[in-house]
Amino acid sequence: MERSPGVFAPQWRLTSIGIAVAISLFAFEGLAVATAMPSAVRELRGLAFFGWAYSAFLVMNLVGLGAAGQWCDRVGPRKPLLTGIAVFTVGLLVAGTAVNMALFVLGRGAQGIGVGLASTAVFKIVATAYPSELRPRALAIISAAYVVPALVGPILSGTITAHAGWRWVFLGLVPLALACAGALLPALRTSDARSAPAGGFRKPLFALLAGGGVVALQSGGNAVVAGRTPLAVLLLGVGLLALVAGLRELLPRGATRLRRGVPAVIAVRGLLAGAFYAVESVVPLTLATLHGFGTAAAGLPLLAGSIGWWVGAQAQGRITRMTRSSLLRWGLIALACCFVGMAALCLEGAPGWPVYLLWIVGGLGMGVCVPTTGVLVLEQSAEGETGANSSALQISDVTAAGLGTSGAGLLVGATETGHLGFGVGMGVLGLVAMAVCAATAMGASRTAPARESAAAG
Incomplete structure (x- = not known):
C-alpha cells in the first residue's frame, strides 16, 4: 500500500506553514499580553x-467567531482570513501606540475580532485544502502550534518588555502577521466557494450578547466574593439570561x-475546555500556596x-486503528485521571512533585481531544456548513474556557475571604473537573457519525 504524502508535501507545504505561523502568532499574543500588561498599565x-x-x-x-462561520461558508475563507489578519494587525498597531488605556482596550478588542475571523477561516482552509485522510494531521498542526509560544512566549515577551519596552510586544508581531497572510495566499486562491445564504448581523449580535453575558457572570462572581449580594444577584441573573440567549x-x-453528531461534539469541546482551563489557571498558585514552590518551579508544569x-x-494524527469517538473517550479519561490526581495533591501532607507527571497526562489528553473534535466536526459537516460548525466549535471552547477560569477565580476569592480553606477549594475544583470529564467520556459515543455508531453496535 502506497504511503500518502504528509501535510508538508510540496503541494501543501506553504499552506501548512501559513497555518502554523498564524496560530502561533495568535497564541503568542495571548501569552505575551499577560507579561506586558503590568508595564502597559503603569505607563x-x-x-x-x-x-x-x-x-x-x-x-x-x-x-469575530460569530461573524466568520456563515461568511466562510458563503464566500470561502479568503476574505474572512485576510480581513481577520488585517483587523488583528490594526489592533496590534493601536495597542502598541496607545497613549491611554481606552485606546489600549480598543486595540485589544480589534485583536479579538481578528483572531475570531482568522481562526475560523483556518478551519475552513483545513476542510477545503486537504484531503480527508490528512485533516487529522492538519489539525494537529493547529494544536501543536500552541506549544512553541507556550515554551518561549513568556521568556521572549518578558525580555522584549524589559529591554525594548512593552509596546514592541505588539508592534513586533506586525511583520509576522503580514508574512502569515502571504504564506496562505496560494491556498486561498483555490478554496473559495459560495454555498451558504447570507447571515447578516444576526450571529455577531448574538455573539456580542453571549460575550456580555460571560463578562456579567464574571462581575457577578466578584460581587459575590465581595459580599455585595444585591448587585451579585442582578449581574448573575442578567449574565445567565444573556449567555443562554446568545448560545441558543x-x-x-x-x-x-x-x-x-455535531451538536454532541461541540458540547464535548466546551465541557473539556472549561474543565481544563479552570484547573490550569490555578496550578501555579496551588503549588506556590500549598507546597511552597518558587515562581519558576510553580510555572514549569504548564511547560x-x-x-x-x-x-x-x-x-x-497517526492513529488509524481506532475510531475518532473512541480516541476522544481515551483523551477524556486521561484528563479525568489528571484532575483526580490534582485533587489528591491538595490533601494535607501530599507532595507537590507529582504535578509534573500529572500535567503531562492532562496535556496529552487535550492534545488528543482538541484536534479530534475538529476532525469529527469536519467529517460530519456538509460542504456549506463547515464554517458555521467550526465557528460554533470555537465559540463553545472560548465561552467555556472563560466560564471555567472565572469559576476557578471565584473559588480562589472565596479562600481569600476565609469562606473556604485553600486546599479544600482547589481539591473541590479538581474533583468537579474530573467528574465533568468522566461523565463526558461516558457520552463520547454520541460524537460518532451515525454510520460509525451503527457499525460499533
Whole structure:
C-alpha cells in the first residue's frame, strides 16, 4: 500500500506553514499580553481598567467567531482570513501606540475580532485544502502550534518588555502577521466557494450578547466574593439570561442535550475546555500556596503540559486503528485521571512533585481531544456548513474556557475571604473537573457519525 504524502508535501507545504505561523502568532499574543500588561498599565495609568483589556478581547473574539462561520461558508475563507489578519494587525498597531488605556482596550478588542475571523477561516482552509485522510494531521498542526509560544512566549515577551519596552510586544508581531497572510495566499486562491445564504448581523449580535453575558457572570462572581449580594444577584441573573440567549443562536440545536453528531461534539469541546482551563489557571498558585514552590518551579508544569499536548496532537494524527469517538473517550479519561490526581495533591501532607507527571497526562489528553473534535466536526459537516460548525466549535471552547477560569477565580476569592480553606477549594475544583470529564467520556459515543455508531453496535 502506497504511503500518502504528509501535510508538508510540496503541494501543501506553504499552506501548512501559513497555518502554523498564524496560530502561533495568535497564541503568542495571548501569552505575551499577560507579561506586558503590568508595564502597559503603569505607563498608561489604567489600573482601574486592567480587566477590560481581557474582557474586550474575549467579547470581541466571540463576535469575530460569530461573524466568520456563515461568511466562510458563503464566500470561502479568503476574505474572512485576510480581513481577520488585517483587523488583528490594526489592533496590534493601536495597542502598541496607545497613549491611554481606552485606546489600549480598543486595540485589544480589534485583536479579538481578528483572531475570531482568522481562526475560523483556518478551519475552513483545513476542510477545503486537504484531503480527508490528512485533516487529522492538519489539525494537529493547529494544536501543536500552541506549544512553541507556550515554551518561549513568556521568556521572549518578558525580555522584549524589559529591554525594548512593552509596546514592541505588539508592534513586533506586525511583520509576522503580514508574512502569515502571504504564506496562505496560494491556498486561498483555490478554496473559495459560495454555498451558504447570507447571515447578516444576526450571529455577531448574538455573539456580542453571549460575550456580555460571560463578562456579567464574571462581575457577578466578584460581587459575590465581595459580599455585595444585591448587585451579585442582578449581574448573575442578567449574565445567565444573556449567555443562554446568545448560545441558543450560536450553537446547533441539541448541543445542551448532547444530540448525536455535531451538536454532541461541540458540547464535548466546551465541557473539556472549561474543565481544563479552570484547573490550569490555578496550578501555579496551588503549588506556590500549598507546597511552597518558587515562581519558576510553580510555572514549569504548564511547560510540561504543553509538551504533553504536542505529543497527543501528533499521536492522534497517526492513529488509524481506532475510531475518532473512541480516541476522544481515551483523551477524556486521561484528563479525568489528571484532575483526580490534582485533587489528591491538595490533601494535607501530599507532595507537590507529582504535578509534573500529572500535567503531562492532562496535556496529552487535550492534545488528543482538541484536534479530534475538529476532525469529527469536519467529517460530519456538509460542504456549506463547515464554517458555521467550526465557528460554533470555537465559540463553545472560548465561552467555556472563560466560564471555567472565572469559576476557578471565584473559588480562589472565596479562600481569600476565609469562606473556604485553600486546599479544600482547589481539591473541590479538581474533583468537579474530573467528574465533568468522566461523565463526558461516558457520552463520547454520541460524537460518532451515525454510520460509525451503527457499525460499533
